[in-house]
Amino acid sequence: MWSRPFLMSATVTVDTVTEGGTVSRAYGWTDKNDATVEDEATVIRMMATTLLEGGSLRGLVEHLKSEGISTVSGKTWQPITIKRALTNPRMIGKKKVGDNLVDAGIPAILQTRTYNRLCKLLLDPERAKFTGGRTQIALLGGGIARCGGCGRALYSSASAGRAAVYTCSTRSGECPATVSVQAELLDADVTERVLARLSSPKFRAALTKSINELGSRDAVVARIEDLRSRYTALGEDFADGLIERETLRAGTDKVRTNIAATELKMKQQEVLAELPEPDPSAIVEWWEQAGPRQHRDVVSILLDHVTVKPTDRRGPGGLDDERIVYVWKK
Structure with a gap:
């Protein structure tokens, strides 16, 4: 080309x-x-x-x-x-x-x-x-935001005349608490923390080093294919009576964990390639220019999930830090 x-x-x-x-x-x-x-x-x-x-x-x-x-x-x-x-x-x-x-x-x-x-x-x-609310990309969708009452995913919901909220996806009556938080407030808090991490030369250097240990993209793809072959081989060994059920379960759990970890590193590699150097003003400028899908991609490679705890307080107000628990990816 x-x-x-x-x-x-x-x-x-x-x-x-x-x-x-x-x-x-x-x-x-x-x-x-x-x-x-x-x-x-x-x-x-x-x-x-x-x-x-x-x-x-x-x-x-x-x-x-x-x-x-x-x-x-x-x-x-x-x-x-x-x-x-x-x-x-x-x-x-x-x-x-x-x-x-x-x-x-x-x-x-x-x-x-x-x-x-x-x-x-x-x-x-x-x-x-012309993208309507139903097809908008929620920054913390897909299980990133979780309910502190039942542990299930929060989903983004908006209605005419009201601000968007993240609310529990569990059907009414099945969750011991009614968890809801203004999407704008939670998104802003997550964004601030994510940009702070991306602007830190020390954090970026450590993340880049971890990712580079996997080698080239071709090497990462080959490793994932090898892990999937091992997964298949475990099933075949069990079917042939070569290993017991406990061995199969332990082996497949470990392979699945390794596949997920390797795929995460590959995704991190792809997303980091789009980012500028770890300078605060450059990072903020990039974020402002990027679209919702890019925002979501960046958040998903850094944040495993954020749990929102129930609260008795009603009405508008700021985000209570004691309600929010962050779990970052390693």
Whole structure:
């Protein structure tokens, strides 16, 4: 997929403000915005083509890194940086004024049709605009938030005129307590704690070291396949009378645990590749630009579950820390 013209060491920037108040040039254009920088424009078109042909942002980052193509400030390209660059209307010589795109007086690098396809692929604004509450992605869905009364999952529920809440999924009368908490408050508390962890160089270094011990993605996939083969072999040995039921149960439990742990590390590897360096402002900026599914992916690789205990207090109010118990993944 990659061709040799992209081996140049392209030093590029995004718009930043210098100490003197001068705005540095945007990637792909001269400092006066009156012409394109052809080498950089070529890289932009390569990025667009790669993604539209089924390539991934993560794979694109790895390619740019391997070829020594970095930003003007010398930083490594990140998925969010590529996404923002390719969906910026300056790619078609436009700028956004209110809800409209108007001519920016700069030369275009991408064709309008290509730009629109990229926006649909990377942002999908129309789909997001018409997504109803039933299909929205809850930050703590899927069992991450749990009821302190019965231990079962909390689910996100919203009704007209009322704030969304996480409430117990157990049928009425089967849970010894009625657990409910405002989703906005719990989501905000979880987000603050997750971003604090991601912004910690010490935590990120330890997590990265743990993940890297597994080796390449191919090696991880091979390990998972090997574990699944062992799982199947245990069943066959039991069917052939080679092992007892207790041995089968102990063996399958251990294999399942190892598979789950390895799959978690692989998921962590994939998600971490999308994140910027552990700088608080960069992490917050990434989070604000990312979508609900990315938020959920990040939370799911760090947080095993959060339990919400029952309370006798009624009515609006802040989140009581004593109600919330966090269990983080190792």
